[in-house]
Amino acid sequence: MSKANLTFMAETLGLSVGTVSKALNGYKDVSEKTRQKVLDLAEKLKYSPNSYALSLRNQESKTIGLLVPEIVHHFFSNIIHGVVQTAEAHGYVVIILESDESYDVEKKQLQLLLDRNVDGILMSLADNTVNYKHISGIINGGTPITFYDKITKSIETNKVLINDEKAAYNATKHLINTGCKRIAHIRGALKPQTTIDRLKGYRKAIEESGLVYDKTIVFESENFSFEDGKKIAKRIAEDFQDIDGVFAFTDLTATGLLVGLKDRGYKIPEDISIIGFSNWFLTKITTPKLTTVNQSGYEMGKQALMLLLKEIEDRKNKIEVIYKTIEIPADLVIRDSTKKLGSSQ
């Protein structure tokens, strides 16, 4: 905490606090000479204004709250990175809190952010959040919230999301185009919209191509895990030997599946093709390398923050706020766990 403050500088220079403040803030009604004196002293003292006094006075904190379901998670790390870097470029700092995918924790953390008087909040809904009163309450209370990743249609506000349906559709289509005839899907827990949309895209691609949509080969991974993938490998090897392609809703489970199938003697992609989702680092180091869907967490974090800052600005300037929903494109990264286009039957 540097000792320098306006009062001290005013006293040393024999000026009033007000004049010093004006000199520092570029007001026109200060003589060039005084301004220079003030600036010189400020420089020498490494003066920087007390941020709390500023916040109290200006009723804005230049701080935004970021609520993530999980901190230790590749995708969310990228979100954090995008948000923190973009915030910094705009003079904001970020307070990060974790909801741990729990509704109760989410409520508590939002309250904590409010207590800290953040200017706005970025959040991805916890998986088991089913009621949105706590969120609409905050928005009505005047603190803007922008959703990223896991959103809800029930609340009108700024949103940034991946078009999961389109991405899943493209992935499934790629399996079909490379010759797969019996394509399974691994989906996540029913609640989050992402899961639903990925399933939808899968189903759409299947049906459009004249294949049959078969519920018995839509497997569920409950906890998003590597282990779940291995379990599903076991089920496929034992009960569904006609499956020749799998589109998994997340890389980790896809990787578990890949390892599990290899352990059982399957050749990937000759016997079964696999596509994951997220383009996590690990997809580059599996053998074979995993074809996957790339989602840019960085870009998502950045865009979400930009929307939020725009809203904060607009509210301050009493400009009408128009909510937007931005789609971050997700594209297929073709590697070696799927057959080559054209090389097939």
Place this chain on the structure above:
Amino acid sequence: MSKANLTFMAETLGLSVGTVSKALNGYKDVSEKTRQKVLDLAEKLKYSPNSYALSLRNQESKTIGLLVPEIVHHFFSNIIHGVVQTAEAHGYVVIILESDESYDVEKKQLQLLLDRNVDGILMSLADNTVNYKHISGIINGGTPITFYDKITKSIETNKVLINDEKAAYNATKHLINTGCKRIAHIRGALKPQTTIDRLKGYRKAIEESGLVYDKTIVFESENFSFEDGKKIAKRIAEDFQDIDGVFAFTDLTATGLLVGLKDRGYKIPEDISIIGFSNWFLTKITTPKLTTVNQSGYEMGKQALMLLLKEIEDRKNKIEVIYKTIEIPADLVIRDSTKKLGSSQ
């Protein structure tokens, strides 16, 4: 921003601001009746004190700054997690900034944290930081700094680190114990202490066991990468075919090495044993699974924060501050990229 403040509550209840404040803060000299009235109203209004007014008044922000070299990084994610969670449990929030392994950025970010009047700072030194004036300046200015992970001995303050030397020693020893005779090391850039210590531990184990320490098989990975590992695999396959064990300073490079060697027909661990460092997630999914050294980033973040909070408390209470250095134990996680103990020749 909730509208409720002390003035408003005082007016509604026909009390003075001071009395309301006292009632809320558990002062004894307030009648039970008044206290109850105040508490009820506060509850109803969901009153929570304005944090900026508090900070300004109390000269403390209950905010700490966390400077990490890289946000998107498994180890640092765990650090962030440990810090954020522990901070929250103690009523603090965390502002995270990234130094990008650059001295200049580090300086800038530290200044930013000071401008925000954080109560203390946690930092890991950027790789190319060679001068510590900016840091001692801050400490002398009254803002405590605790180092974690990459530290410097030149500054006396609280520190939390992994005993890299001991961990590297144990890892190398394990290669020796499982029958390796010609053991290479992959080290990082010379600067960070961690690199130096890991090299030291490796050398100590080698020499103690009567093997020769040979500089030509200490390879350098400049950018910590998967690719570097593959390049070194090439060199080993071409020029150092007698090598039968490698201790790498980081998992990513170890994984690159593993993949590169496999591509060249090596069998792991029969032909060459490999040990990595960090226990990143990816070590569980390589084939074979990588033996590695586990470093708990979570624990490190937690301990670092605890030390920092203790110092903040002590300074506040004018208790003499005694600096500590905590070592987080790092243990060998034995998997399948090394031979079994006793099963060897």
Place this chain on the structure above:
DNA sequence: CTGAAAGCGCTAACAC
């Protein structure tokens, strides 16, 4: 037991 008032550091409207 309650109230009045000063002050944390800053900005901005107003006066001179």
Place this chain on the structure above:
DNA sequence: GTGTTAGCGCTTTCAG
């Protein structure tokens, strides 16, 4: 061109 003052919301000393 400069100074004075009020006030952002809070705590705490001092009076009563």
